[in-house]
Amino acid sequence: MAELASSAAHVRHGSSIGQPLTRRDGQLKVTGGARYAADNHPPGMLHAALAVSSVARGRVTGLDLEAARAHPGVVAVMTPENRPALAQDPNDKSGPFVFRMELLQDDTVRYVGQPVAVVIAETLEAATEGAALLAPRYAAEPVSTGLEDGEAFVPPAVGVGAPAEVRHGDVEAGLAAAARRVEAVYETPAQYHNAMEPHAVVAAWEGDRLSIDTPSQGLVMAVGRVAGLFGIPPENVEIRSPFLGGGFGSKGAISGPQVLGILAAKLVGRPVKLVLKRDQMYGPVGHRAPTRQTLRLGVDGEGALTALHHHVRTASSRYDDFFEPSGSVSHTLYASPAIATTSDAVRLDSGTPIFMRAPGEASGSIALEGAIDEMAAACGMDPLEFRLRNYAEVEPTSGKPFSSKALRECYAQGAERFGWSGRPLAPRQMRDEDGLLVGWGVGTATFPALMMHGQARAVLRRDGSGLVETGAHDMGQGAWTAFAQIAADSLALPIDQLEFRAGHSGLPDAGIAGGSAHTATAGMAIHGAGADVIARLAELAMTDQRSPLFGAGNAGVVAREGRLVRRDDESRGESYAEILARAGLDEIEGRGTGAMDQAAQEHYAMHAHGAVFAEVKVDPELGQIRATRLVGAFAAGRIINPRLVRSQYYGGMIWGVSFALHEAAVVDRRTGRVMNANLGEYHVPVNADVPSLEAILVDEVDPHVNALGIKGVGEIGITGSAGAVANAVWHATGVRVRRFPIAIEELLGQP
Amino acid sequence: MNRFDYVRPATVAEAVAAAAQPGSAYLAAGTNLLDLMKGGVMRPARLVDLARVPGLDAIEALPDGGVRIGARVRNSDLAYDPGFARRFPAVAEALLSGASAQLRNAATVGGNLLQRTRCAYFYDPASACNKREAGAGCDAREGENRLHAVLGWSEQCIATHPSDFCVPLVALGAVVEIEGQAGRREVPLEEFHRLPGTTPERESVLAPGELIVAVRLPGEAAGFAGHARYVKLRERTSYAFAVVSATAGLRLEDGAIAEARLALGGVAAKPWRVPEAEAVLRGARPGAEAFRRAAEAALAEARPSGDNAFKIELARRILVRALTLAAAGTPERLPALPASPHAPHPGVSLHG
Amino acid sequence: MSLSITLTVNAVPRTIALDDPRVTLLDLLRERLDLTGTKKGCDRGQCGACTVLVDGRRVNSCLALAVSLDGAEVLTIEGLAEGEVPHPVQAAFIEHDAFQCGFCTPGQIMSAVGLIREAQAGDDPERVREAMSGNLCRCGAYKGITEAVLEAQRRLAADAEEKAA
């Protein structure tokens, strides 16, 4: 069997793992050949368009059906009146992560942007205009739109079933005894995932068999949901999702509009394509909930934390539950004898919030890193030194040791690369040659090393080639490449001898691509499947007298480059093909599973870590900010492909910049409408916003997280970065802005 | 997008005749019009495509040293025209700070002048908007109005005109050439856009069906070429509309300001030239003190229309900045980040 | 109303009967000509995913009416490579990992090709960043994109020099 577990992080191993291969799907993606869901066009296909509500609460009292139907090319209008029956009520809540959907079950409106009808037409133009012509009329009710509105309550759980309150030690006592205290309120806005690819579905029914192209971060879950809703066996549902044009959490669970496309196909008995318009992505497909976070910190005379209280006010929708778990970062990041995280929430007339890249960690991190920075400043300490002073040697709230934690190295390497040592302590000390204010900030990055549950199948074929398949999802993280690398090593084959299949619901369940856990989960499943095949093959060889491996027995055999060889004498062995041929087998199959190691979980706290250093420049008179330089150093266990991982870090760091400086939904308080529901005014960074990024991959060997030693890299980049940028703005200007994104007007005070 | 008739006239006269029918709109590149039609904000019954109308796409040098720019000249073609950019550098800088390279490659001169406000309530057919529907009310008044007007607004409408291009144009005394059924007429750009008053739905002096055929800059406008800048404040480094912007053009004689041209963008329903401030500078020595006085004069009448009081001070400061940069001299080459406060300015002391 | 237009798409002249003047160039390519490489990210000129070259210039195909482009030459991502040989911009995008999900990529690449033809940015990374800012990438591949554009531009210049010599 290929040996994988023992070598150092991202050093070259076997032939593939650790190699900075370019993307195997690169050619397809640069030629326009990669087919995303909306690129499909089955024969006879019709186009569907949504009509969505413009009020946040109430009822639809009328639709101008005549006008829509009269539009040339319109084939049907789907409303609650004629929507095909479903086997399940879309309002039923069968589990905490089965979200309620609006599938035209009635005339109720619960947020702006909710689908209220679907127009199906021969052309996209006709469907789109048909939907506009419906011009819904409403009986509207008063709405709740802000964190101040309505009665706050303590949610039963936050995030993925985490407790709403965690208390460790006596925070009040810690604060009372503190030499210095900081209390600060940080506000983060509602944010929308805005993957570049709008949610899309192309659905075709044949009898009670359903075939769909749709982007999905969780194929098997989507199959289950769709099968349940339509009352058909899961094996009747086939979903193809070879490429997602980004997901970031919004394509984790199948969304209402995707199901509406399937319903539309059923209604008209022809294949239907439904693609969300950009503005329709600000409602039914989730968002990051707004938060207001109150941090209370105390330190002793040496700058060591005596208490940390992180209170989170967030919001869910009026009709379903998801509570942004922003407090979780405070459980792990800094040592303190007393830590409490508490949450409460209000209900808003908005769509239901959901996971969005680093859910909880991102919003919580920017607040915690800000407060930590404030305390460092209050203590007159360098913010990095302050963080080191409060370095958590064990996970503070649980007392567990970390399975690995190379955060010190991250701080050191990042600081060195950035040139942190030259940083003046006081703010507003640095200017560039043009007189722009310059500030430097640091933030600590962290993200839990999670694992979902996944499976894979591996096959060795008589011609010596291999096949590995798992229903993995490529959202851009590089699944096609990284998994092929793991697969090639698991079968000890050169990667060009390996066929890798993913992105299809008929393949073994790879689990959800979320929680930065996909590479670990599906990777372990692949690793196991390969090992299983090799073990079976070894068994065949060692029990066959004609094999040079016969009786290798206790010494055992190892797989090398398409051959099995004796461990005690690698010159003795034979090729996979020879073994299979002699056994008269066309192929040999193995299966593997990836799952969390419960025992290890009980003993260890498992997190990836990092340190991000940011430079910003601020125009002293005009307040315009630019994040001119970011250096991130991250330790996340074994790195399968450093080229892809760097890209993940850069992407995360840019999200951090965006969090601190750019993106926010502007919600009209009176109506609950997102007034910038587009990509022109909902600002995400453009190329010119991030002139310099560097990511350092810090070596880390983790023997406990899983046999491959993989932690996640997809989300950690946003944590730490957001705070580092915000802290740098303070350092540049002397103004501590606690509401994000930092607005120009907040910085105009001191010319 | 609503259904419409599509006509493609072959001459200016045909175009004007075609557009005389009520419900018509000219289609230039469509980067604003199609956007608004997709949003259901505009629903013209007929599009009169200017693509084949001859005589609208030239950049002509005029005998007086000025320039005549055809209405269909693309924003990027104008900005990159070496002769034009040399003589009117602030206009080129403004053009290149607008939108994106792709949009500038399409967008036309006429379309840029007539692009409509980015007020989110105007863009949202479910909101009340006097500009979209006369007499409907204005949801921006009590709404999200941080970026709305601080000058020239009325109770009926607080929207701003979003163009960058128009700001230096108005400062430099551009003239709009208009063709209508009644023949040709000319209107100074300064008088071309209307303030909202009680009729915010009427945005320019164009009568229905009138066509912009060209925009002219007079020869004297080139006299500012050595000291002309445009500065634009944005919420991201590029591909964003101005929060506020300003242009300054100076003619210096013996170290004193012989003549100044100043205008602000993003503050009113029209590109906002500030003759009061220009007057303050006449004869003054360039410097922080004079610039600040000019800025005070420019914003003397300003008042917030909502959560946007900060824009008033910001407009003053950006005007001072534009003046400071202009006084230092137009750079040889436009900066890599046109009009950006983050563009380096070697040798200029900007920040006191 | 039926309108007939001619377009040269990826060097192939085509006569296209349009039943509807509302069809944008983007929707024409994607929904009627099966050229789905060009992507729709916003349909409103706000993301650049739909960038193609029209008569050699990069534009947002979502904000252009097909009917208005009668007679134009259109180059899309599908027409960029010379047979099996990738265009230098395509090759550089792979090498510099200038994409993740790949959805913005056709638009980025066509924009880069347009940028290089415009010849305004030179080898200044800051000018390239500015000139590529009309193409959003939510995955955040900007660093690779800038590097790829610069490298492709160098290679194209070197190729041109070689040809000239």
Ligand SMILES: Cc1cc2nc3c(=O)[nH]c(=O)nc-3n(C[C@H](O)[C@H](O)[C@H](O)COP(=O)(O)OP(=O)(O)OC[C@H]3O[C@@H](n4cnc5c(N)ncnc54)[C@H](O)[C@@H]3O)c2cc1C
């Ligand atoms: C995402 C985005 C960002 C942008 N950012 C900026 C920015 O930062 N700064 C900026 O200044 N602009 C910006 N713009 C606006 C852009 O400059 C305008 O859309 C463009 O200038 C309009 O030109 P066009 O040729 O496309 O006009 P069209 O859209 O074709 O027409 C616009 C209007 O003008 C009328 N019209 C056009 N030509 C004539 C004529 N000759 N005579 C009479 N009427 C005519 C049309 O009927 C229509 O009402 C942005 C646009 C977008 C989509």
Ligand code: SF4
């Ligand atoms: S400010 Fe003007 S454009 Fe905006 S909603 Fe009010 S009337 Fe309409």
Ligand code: FES
């Ligand atoms: S789809 Fe055309 S710019 Fe976004």
Ligand code: FES
């Ligand atoms: S690669 Fe995903 S949006 Fe650019």
